[in-house]
Amino acid sequence: MRSSKLFLAGLSLAVLLFSVVGDAFATDIKANKKRGQVYYRMVCTACHVDMAGTAISPAGRSMAEWRAYLDADKHDASAKTNPTVRYYLSQAYRESIKDRNKAAKKFLAVPDDQLYADVYQFAVNGAKDSDTPATCK
């Protein structure tokens, strides 16, 4: 019981820290929206189409929804896949798919925080209530 409480407390702290740091990533690191776009479309979209049969368009959510989703860092509520979004942007994940995904291979050396900021900016800037809604492909 105690360990569960500790775990939950730690998780909460991690989420809190991440939400702060996440915002910092989105603002302090100079994002490359083009790289975010390429990664989103060639990795995120490709996988979503393969696994779920449908893509998730940046314009399918509002800017606030994207920020909340990315800051919460929960990829899949069902927890059937790795639970964090950041995992799918990490070098470890890119390494695991580099042989079958050109974008993962090309951006292998990009630091995790940088790629996170790139995708973050692309998704938020392409949201349905943004100035320039974007499609997933």
Added chain:
Amino acid sequence: MKPDPGKLETPAGLSRRGFLTLCAGAGAGAALPWRSFQAASREPQVPAHSWSRGEVIPSTCNMCVNRCGIKCHVVDGVLEKIDGDSRNPKTAGGTCAKGQAGVMALYDPDRITHPLIRVGERGAGKWRRASWEEAFEYTADKIDRIIEKYGPEGLLFSSCTDLTEVFFIKFGKYLGTPNFARHATLCLASRNVGYFATMGSVPDVDLANAKYILMFGANRMEAFELPHNRDLITGLQNGARLVVIDPRMTVTASKGKWLPIRPRTDMALTLALMHVLIEEDLYDKAFVANLTTGFEELKAHVAGYTPEWAEQETEIPARTIIKMAREMAAAAPAVVIYPGRRSSWYTNDAQFRRTLPMLMALLGAFDTGGASFFNAGKVKLGGFDWELEPVEVAPRFDGFDEERFPLAHHEDGGYINLRDTILNDTGNYPVKGWMLYKQNPLAAVADSAKTLRMMQTMDFICAIDVQPSQTAWMADIILPETLYLERLDPVWTPAGTTRYIGIRQPVVKPQGEAKTLLEILQGLGAALDQRREFETPFAEVFNFTMEDYLDAQLKKLPIDRATLMKDGIWVAPGPGLKLGEYRNGNKDFKTPSGKIEFVSERFRRNGYDPLPVYEPVTGEPGKQRLVTGRYAYFTHASNQNNIWLNAIHPENEVWINPDLAKEKDIEDDEYVIVRSRVGEVRIRAYVTPRIRKDTVFITHGFGTNSAGQTTLYGKGGADQALMEDHADTISNNQALHETFVEIVKL
């Protein structure tokens, strides 16, 4: 050189005498160097149609952007005739004068069929023929020098919409430039911005079943999109009421009620119509309640825009405006507020375009028969597995970005903005190389003298084209592309009510040494690979054939390339258009609220009026407002030099109201000078009551500077030489109807 009449067979549909007359007349204006060059390089061959033998090959027209299905009659390797393809669900066997004149485009003696390198001053028309090997080396060397000196961002890529345009844009991206200029801001960018902000996209319309059709300026009967023309005729036959708002009585206006509005006051009319619908409680309350936001603000906003006020602005009687609103409400929801296509009219165009879907929404004229609708969706083509583009690229040179034009489509660029940036030297860095594909800015952009000055700032200009267009004539090298009848293009799928794909395929062998765009880019890429190391070598990027590309597109569809080439089209099984999805809540609009937005927070956030605000119009005493357009047999400035089409209308003219003509002592058919602040042209007068006295009209596409266009050269006046370079403030779409001119008797 013009064709030698002694060697010509009579073209189908044109008498020999008429054809010879045309040849003699056109040849008189041609520059000697071009004629000499042409004489050494080709002879025309336009056969009469034998009707009885040969093969019929299905393909897709490219004489305008509409992509009608065609059947090409080929005898012994020679194209003799083009008909419409009755199996095509979009065009159902129809083809227009332009489509049939594709034969003449193929065998046009002015076609460029070998690479040409300029040897004289720009525009002097002195060229020498080059081999492809030399042309690739020459072009690669020029590009390499620009990259060396200015970086890849020192290159500007301009292109016009076409199935192969993707290759050209990809080429620029792999080179590493962020600077592209596409067709949108010469045409419909303001319409797109207005509709996207209001309802998320531009809808299609059900003209065949409409009871009331309102068109602002759109000249459907003389424009692209054959299905709309056919549907409009069907609608009229079914009793639809057509009202056309235009300072000029177009052919379309002649088919219905013409309301000769004072130019630039269209928004006053739409605001007043909304006023009446709300004031008289005629709007669709259920639709407004369920599918829109911001109604109360709209109601307050239009309260002061009364019909009586609008009469003062538009010169359309208040009683007519009231009657229109009532008639539309009675016909609703089977009402089409036509979105239009070319919306490059005024500096407030995006805001005016917003009022069209707003009016539509008040009438509930969406997602039901006889109204506007979002189409059934295109067939999902497979994607091609491109190599990754560079992502570390410079920002655009011209500041056409989120800060200065937040709601524009930034990758398309804005011609007025970019030209000013170059001429005023206010860019982030210099741009010194201009690559053009099927784009003709010298004819397409207002104030051609400015465009010429911009071209003179360039170290290098390369035009990929099929003919010596106005812009190609000023280039340093012209790389001849195959015509649409000589090449295989990517598969395409149209918007509309039927989901299908079509193919454009070669029906004859290329004339001369013309190459496909893909072949040109492969050759040029190979030459560039020899000079420097790119992130991904061009040899890898373009290491595929067009057949490979098509196979990737067709990969997930139950049809193969060979079958598609045999049949010409493939219609996707299953239901096509399904109406009612928005009305029953199954679909949301692609707007922030998911509904049609009368009030645009996106506009407000960026400093634009969230509801369209009318700006009073001022004229210039003693001058007329210039408006432009075209006739049914021409596309932009691309086929006025076609011998068959030019025979229909050899020379353009300026439309002048009889009262104005009387004041200026001008008679019909006499030549006059039309003068603006930026230029003047000599042009024939057409005195007609079909235009308002405060407005003159000039057909686009004449007055060419290219002596290489030997049929057209020396004929008519160029509207773009007169137009000042105004632009819509939100989209940077050029505003072609903001120029005042004076008419001077010679």
